[in-house]
Amino acid sequence: MTGSQAGPPHDPAGSARAKLRPEHYDYFAGGAGEETALRENEDAFGRLALLPRVLRGGGDRDTRVSVLGRDWPAPLFVSPTAFHRLAHSDGEPATARAAAAAGVPLVTGMAATTAVADVVAAAREADPGAVVWFQLYLQPEPEVTAELVLRAERAGCSALVVTVDSPVFGRRTRDLRNGFHDLPPGLAAENMRDLPGVPPGATRDIAMWPAGWDDLARLRELTDLPLVLKGVLHPEDARVAVDRGVDALVVSNHGGRQLDAAPASVEALPAVAEAVAGRVPVLLDGGVRRGTDIALALTLGARAVGVGRPVLWALATGGEDGVRQALTALRDDFEQVLALCGGHRPQDLTADQVVPRGLPYPPYGPTAGQGTPRGLPYRPRRGGRPW
Numbered sequence: 578m579t580g581s582q583a584g585p586p587h588d589p590a591g592s593a594r595a596k597l598r599p600e601h602y603d604y605f606a607g608g609a610g611e612e613t614a615l616r617e618n619e620d621a622f623g624r625l626a627l628l629p630r631v632l633r634g635g636g637d638r639d640t641r642v643s644v645l646g647r648d649w650p651a652p653l654f655v656s657p658t659a660f661h662r663l664a665h666s667d668g669e670p671a672t673a674r675a676a677a678a679a680g681v682p683l684v685t686g687m688a689a690t691t692a693v694a695d696v697v698a699a700a701r702e703a704d705p706g707a708v709v710w711f712q713l714y715l716q717p718e719p720e721v722t723a724e725l726v727l728r729a730e731r732a733g734c735s736a737l738v739v740t741v742d743s744p745v746f747g748r749r750t751r752d753l754r755n756g757f758h759d760l761p762p763g764l765a766a767e768n769m770r771d772l773p774g775v776p777p778g779a780t781r782d783i784a785m786w787p788a789g790w791d792d793l794a795r796l797r798e799l800t801d802l803p804l805v806l807k808g809v810l811h812p813e814d815a816r817v818a819v820d821r822g823v824d825a826l827v828v829s830n831h832g833g834r835q836l837d838a839a840p841a842s843v844e845a846l847p848a849v850a851e852a853v854a855g856r857v858p859v860l861l862d863g864g865v866r867r868g869t870d871i872a873l874a875l876t877l878g879a880r881a882v883g884v885g886r887p888v889l890w891a892l893a894t895g896g897e898d899g900v901r902q903a904l905t906a907l908r909d910d911f912e913q914v915l916a917l918c919g920g921h922r923p924q925d926l927t928a929d930q931v932v933p934r935g936l937p938y939p940p941y942g943p944t945a946g947q948g949t950p951r952g953l954p955y956r957p958r959r960g961g962r963p964w
């Protein structure tokens with residue numbers, strides 16, 4: 578194809594920007610501080626290369642992964658993001674129908690502009706077996722947390738994703754500059770309506786406060802749902818979490834919106850995966866934009882990855898259809914990358930297949946031929962699989 582026949586480069590954020598009020602676009606797009614962590618999430622994937630294997634034969638290809646007792650069609654989920662009705666008037670129900678239709682599990686946020694029961698109902702319209710998890714910020718009042726958990730359980734959510742990277746709200750430079758701190762009239766965080774201590778019919782703000790491990794232990798007592806900790810970057814926290822019975826982890830720097838000096842999510846992944854040592858699934862989000870990003874995260878020990886902003890951009894530009902197409906395209910892209918890497922299953926993507934870009938190229942020593950390049954920062958663990 579010649580340049581003149583090529584269409585415009587695919588720029589989902591740019592297309593969404595054209596649709597949204599500037600302060601709403603900035604709320605979705607922005608990060609904390611100087612937006613270093615935000616940029617690094619994508620850039621860090623670009624510093625990694627995949628080493629494909631050859632002559633691995635044909636046969637069937639199967640992108641399914643098992644997470645907390647369920648088969649997911651692909652190692653992909655929708656990360657929780659706030660306020661979908663700011664992106665599109667159809668809001669979270671459109672996202673939920675689209676994700677379910679695309680076979681992608683959804684983590685619906687506590688800061689959704691649609692109540693969790695309505696989000697799950699929408700997902701189940703598209704697929705009665707749809708997986709929906711609820712993202713929770715522990716609240717300082719135990720009775721408020723308990724009510725939110727009860728609503729998620731009654732709605733049919735199959736796990737709680739507890740976000741632990743927000744003892745305080747990050748300093749969002751763009752929001753401060755734009756003076757954006759309230760939803761427009763008519764929109765509200767619907768999960769926060771009619772909670773204990775709140776006047777009937779009113780909503781209250783989501784509190785960000787420094788919860789502790791004891792608060793997590795109380796949550797563990799409150800519910801039989803699996804608990805997923807989101808926002809873990811330090812391997813020691815990962816180890817403690819697993820020791821305390823957490824069922825899965827999400828390695829995440831909150832899309833670069835909390836601590837600006839945090840590492841890129843994918844940079845933090847190898848050490849967390851090593852600390853967890855296969856005891857629970859390790860998930861990741863932050864900067865995942867294409868099939869190669871998914872594959873790279875899997876080589877470094879992730880079971881599956883989440884996407885945040887790509888879903889918001891697709892919702893803003895194309896509503897439900899847009900989200901379904903974006904998620905389907907990402908799944909298809911991953912399947913092709915898996916094939917190009919010589920893999921048949923997601924688990925076939927192993928730690929020996931990821932190298933840092935740039936010269937000198939990591940040397941291959943006596944272990945060459947056993948799939949174990951010498952001197953790489955990311956070594957496969959004994960036992961082969963990174964999980």
Ligand SMILES: Cc1cc2nc3c(=O)[nH]c(=O)nc-3n(C[C@H](O)[C@H](O)[C@H](O)COP(=O)(O)O)c2cc1C
Pocket residue numbers: 604605606618656657658659686687688712740807829830831832833834862863864865883884885886887
């Ligand atoms: C606009 C926006 C709102 C978000 N709201 C939440 C939230 O309410 N709870 C939460 O745990 N994470 C939230 N996140 C973080 C995402 O779950 C996820 O970690 C991040 O977006 C992943 O990075 P990505 O956008 O590069 O894919 C939000 C992210 C964005 C961009």
Ligand SMILES: O=C(O)C(=O)c1ccccc1
Pocket residue numbers: 659688783831834
């Ligand atoms: O904006 C966010 O990243 C976020 O996590 C959040 C939390 C509470 C309310 C709104 C958004």
